[in-house]
Amino acid sequence: MRFTTPLVAGLAVVSPVVAAPYSSSKNQFQPITQIELGPRPYYLVNDMEEGALKKKLQSCSNMKMKRSDWSIGHRGGAALQFPEHSLQSALAGARMGAGILECDVAFTKDRELVCRHSQCDLHTTTNIVNIPELNAKCTQPFKAAANGAAASAKCCTSDITLKEFKSLCAKMDGFNASATTAEAFLSGTAKWRTDLYATCGTVLSHKEHIALVDGLGLKFSPELKTPEVEMPYEGDYTQEMYAQQFIDDYKKMGIKPARVWPQSFLYDDILYWLKHEPKFGKQAVYLDETGDTPETFITAVQNLTRYAKDGVRIVAPPLNYLVTGKNGEIVPSAYAKKANKLGLGIISWSLERSGPLANGANGDYYYNSITDVVDNDGDMYKLVDVLWRQIGIIGLFSDWSATVTYYANCFKIGV
Numbered sequence: 531m532r533f534t535t536p537l538v539a540g541l542a543v544v545s546p547v548v549a550a551p552y553s554s555s556k557n558q559f560q561p562i563t564q565i566e567l568g569p570r571p572y573y574l575v576n577d578m579e580e581g582a583l584k585k586k587l588q589s590c591s592n593m594k595m596k597r598s599d600w601s602i603g604h605r606g607g608a609a610l611q612f613p614e615h616s617l618q619s620a621l622a623g624a625r626m627g628a629g630i631l632e633c634d635v636a637f638t639k640d641r642e643l644v645c646r647h648s649q650c651d652l653h654t655t656t657n658i659v660n661i662p663e664l665n666a667k668c669t670q671p672f673k674a675a676a677n678g679a680a681a682s683a684k685c686c687t688s689d690i691t692l693k694e695f696k697s698l699c700a701k702m703d704g705f706n707a708s709a710t711t712a713e714a715f716l717s718g719t720a721k722w723r724t725d726l727y728a729t730c731g732t733v734l735s736h737k738e739h740i741a742l743v744d745g746l747g748l749k750f751s752p753e754l755k756t757p758e759v760e761m762p763y764e765g766d767y768t769q770e771m772y773a774q775q776f777i778d779d780y781k782k783m784g785i786k787p788a789r790v791w792p793q794s795f796l797y798d799d800i801l802y803w804l805k806h807e808p809k810f811g812k813q814a815v816y817l818d819e820t821g822d823t824p825e826t827f828i829t830a831v832q833n834l835t836r837y838a839k840d841g842v843r844i845v846a847p848p849l850n851y852l853v854t855g856k857n858g859e860i861v862p863s864a865y866a867k868k869a870n871k872l873g874l875g876i877i878s879w880s881l882e883r884s885g886p887l888a889n890g891a892n893g894d895y896y897y898n899s900i901t902d903v904v905d906n907d908g909d910m911y912k913l914v915d916v917l918w919r920q921i922g923i924i925g926l927f928s929d930w931s932a933t934v935t936y937y938a939n940c941f942k943i944g945v
């Protein structure tokens with residue numbers, strides 16, 4: 531068994547399944563032809579209330595499943611159970627039929643790009659605080675809980691080099707607020723997730739992620755994470771340089787712009803790509819989180835007009851912006867109607883991030899506009915159905931790709 535790229539250093543221990551068949555080819559990752567959805571989508575369908583949609587979805591229960599570009603792997607596509615943004619999460623997302631995989635991009639001290647959900651989440655998504663020499667480099671090294679104050683730490687990708695980053699283990703996002711030792715700080719996984727696969731997940735650089743997704747024959751939805759350090763970083767690394775470097779990684783690796791959906795929450799990043807990298811800008815996705823209160827929701831809807839005018843083609847609000855509850859049903863919101871009217875493509879995030887949906891999803895953010903209408907896990911497919919058949923979204927991020935892939939196959943979307 532031989533490995534040809536640094537991507538798999540240390541991989542043999544955790545994932546022999548991946549390595550064996552591919553070692554002789556140029557890229558050790560190859561397209562997955564046997565898509566496996568596992569039991570969860572079938573469980574969700576069975577959990578639905580009786581009705582036409584349930585019947586339709588049940589009618590697909592013996593279908594041979596294919597991957598779908600409508601199914602976008604959030605944080606790799608298996609973050610519900612696998613350490614987010616790890617090689618293992620991406621492989622599980624691909625196995626579950628995600629056609630597009632996400633890497634959230636942040637920069638290291640030596641200005642290399644890596645996959646992390648935020649620039650400063652290393653203390654909750656990796657084992658960094660438990661490695662003394664790296665913990666010492668953190669913006670705020672681990673501080674034990676004491677005198678009623680919670681344990682804390684703040685570790686950013688920009689605190690360490692790429693090489694140091696690659697020595698970390700990816701774990702499930704979470705921390706133990708009452709930890710008195712660095713090791714105890716590492717636990718804290720929500721009980722509806724699992725630590726079963728958190729056995730030192732392989733962290734990825736952006737370039738490794740590109741090689742992986744390219745090898746798998748899939749598409750890309752990288753996100754330029756908003757920096758949490760002052761820009762220009764160290765006085766001379768500007769936001770524009772960061773946005774450009776992000777696109778340059780695709781160009782250098784020969785990836786066609788049509789396979790890439792660059793995303794950002796910073797509107798100026800979108801405008802930058804539209805102007806300086808129009809081929810990539812064409813599919814740029816503006817991640818909209820500007821409408822979280824009733825007042826700002828109104829301006830968020832109004833702002834859509836400006837985005838369309840500026841040449842933005844795709845907006846990506848969270849699920850709760852797109853739907854609302856009415857007479858016990860989930861219906862399209864004013865945001866969804868306006869975006870449709872303007873001809874904007876809509877992508878949404880993130881299904882399967884919320885835990886069990888009993889009791890109005892227990893007040894969870896993603897369901898807060900339809901709390902009254904949601905009371906069991908099967909309702910997830912009611913939501914997905916409104917997103918597709920009433921709103922016509924072009925893609926859906928999920929922390930468990932199988933759930934979206936199943937619906938996409940059943941309704942023949944992007945397969």
Ligand SMILES: *[C@@H]1O[C@H](CO)[C@@H](O)[C@H](O)[C@H]1NC(C)=O
Nearest residue numbers: 706708709710711714717718
């Ligand atoms: C959290 O930390 C405390 C103090 O170190 C420890 O006693 C407890 O077992 C930890 N909890 C978990 C779930 O590891």
Ligand SMILES: *[C@@H]1O[C@H](CO)[C@@H](O)[C@H](O)[C@H]1NC(C)=O
Nearest residue numbers: 797820829830832833836837
């Ligand atoms: C959205 O609208 C508000 C209020 O008009 C404005 O302050 C904000 O900058 C707008 N956002 C964008 C990205 O245009």
